[in-house]
Amino acid sequence: MRLPADLNIAPRTVEFLLALGHDIVRAGQVLPATAEDNTIIAWAIKETRAILTQDLDFFSGPLR
Numbered sequence: 001m002r003l004p005a006d007l008n009i010a011p012r013t014v015e016f017l018l019a020l021g022h023d024i025v026r027a028g029q030v031l032p033a034t035a036e037d038n039t040i041i042a043w044a045i046k047e048t049r050a051i052l053t054q055d056l057d058f059f060s061g062p063l064r
Contacts (some may be wrong), residue, residue: 004044006053007033024052 003024005014017024027040035043037058044051051058 002047002049003052004030004040004047004049006040006051006055006058007035008054009052025049 005024005026007027014024014026027035031039
């Protein structure tokens with residue numbers, strides 16, 4: 001599974017998942033640290049990735 005990890009996922013968690021063989025990239029590696037949810041979603045769609053997040057209010061509005 002191809003995953004982008006939202007900015008609130010610890011780098012250590014990403015490293016652990018990479019070690020297990022998962023294709024995971026922290027959003028901050030490819031997007032600005034200030035990237036909004038819509039930007040992360042648009043990037044994930046373009047890259048065909050499911051989003052890993054712990055943000056309880058991640059994307060609480062319409063896509064723009």
